[in-house]
Amino acid sequence: xxxxxxxxxxxxxxxxxxxxxxxxxxxxxxxxxxxxxxxxxxxxxxxxxxxxxxxxxxxxxxxxxxxxxxxxxxxxxxxxxxxxxxxxxxxxxxxxxxxxxxxxxxxxxxxxxxxxxxxxxxxxxxxxxxxxxxxxxxxxxxxxxxxx
Amino acid sequence: xxxxxxxxxxxxxxxxxxxxxxxxxxxxxxxxxxxxxxxxxxxxxxxxxxxxxxxxxxxxxxxxxxxxxxxxxxxxxxxxxxxxxxxxxxxxxxxxxxxxxxxxxxxxxxxxx
Numbered sequence: 001x002x003x004x005x006x007x008x009x010x011x012x013x014x015x016x017x018x019x020x021x022x023x024x025x026x027x028x029x030x031x032x033x034x035x036x037x038x039x040x041x042x043x044x045x046x047x048x049x050x051x052x053x054x055x056x057x058x059x060x061x062x063x064x065x066x067x068x069x070x071x072x073x074x075x076x077x078x079x080x081x082x083x084x085x086x087x088x089x090x091x092x093x094x095x096x097x098x099x100x101x102x103x104x105x106x107x108x109x110x111x112x113x114x115x116x117x118x119x120x121x122x123x124x125x126x127x128x129x130x131x132x133x134x135x136x137x138x139x140x141x142x143x144x145x146x147x148x
Numbered sequence: 149x150x151x152x153x154x155x156x157x158x159x160x161x162x163x164x165x166x167x168x169x170x171x172x173x174x175x176x177x178x179x180x181x182x183x184x185x186x187x188x189x190x191x192x193x194x195x196x197x198x199x200x201x202x203x204x205x206x207x208x209x210x211x212x213x214x215x216x217x218x219x220x221x222x223x224x225x226x227x228x229x230x231x232x233x234x235x236x237x238x239x240x241x242x243x244x245x246x247x248x249x250x251x252x253x254x255x256x257x258x259x260x261x
Binding site for chain 2: 007008010011012013014027028029030033043044051052053054055056059060062063066
């Protein structure tokens with residue numbers, strides 16, 4: 001959508017839909033239910049009812065911006081959990097039970113790696129009760145499985 | 149005002165515009181069902197391309213526009229789809245696209261939430 005293009009709003013039938021920037025707009029993105037949309041990003045918006053509209057280009061731009069915010073949030077949550085866990089368990093031990101290579105969590109902490117949502121989920125669960133959860137994982141990996 | 153004859157907008161026209169990517173969809177909380185907005189748009193586009201006359205429910209006369217309402221199945225669930233065509237652009241304008249809140253009578257039968 002070009003910046004000058006104006007459409008009539010099909011929701012209210014009264015207002016005009018124009019590209020609008022602004023703060024306080026949120027969207028779901030992947031696992032996160034509420035990420036803030038950067039205020040410098042335009043979304044076609046009705047000047048009467050406030051309905052927001054998307055075309056391919058706007059959706060793509062929003063997704064790109066939300067992806068950056070999403071990855072930053074994942075990193076931040078991962079670091080928060082690692083710090084909570086390593087008060088009780090060594091980083092090496094944590095890497096070991098999660099099957100991560102040695103030094104991976106340091107890279108993640110320094111912003112050198114992007115954690116996956118799966119890893120952030122695991123770290124979050126472990127951080128709720130680090131000693132107990134890590135002990136459970138150690139036991140789990142030590143268990144011998146019986147095959148039928 | 150609800151009109152109960154056939155769709156106001158040609159289904160072929162809807163599909164042609166959707167195929168060309170000429171789609172404008174309202175961003176509502178219903179799009180939160182999708183992991184990304186692009187995925188939501190892609191699902192809406194696929195749904196439009198798969199429309200059949202059996203999905204048609206009724207036509208609604210709004211303030212300025214006339215909109216057709218369809219009941220469609222998205223990932224096994226009944227969804228409500230209300231659309232119009234803006235011939236000035238031209239493009240398909242999807243006014244509503246969300247899971248059904250109540251049963252919807254379509255040409256093909258009652259679609260349940």
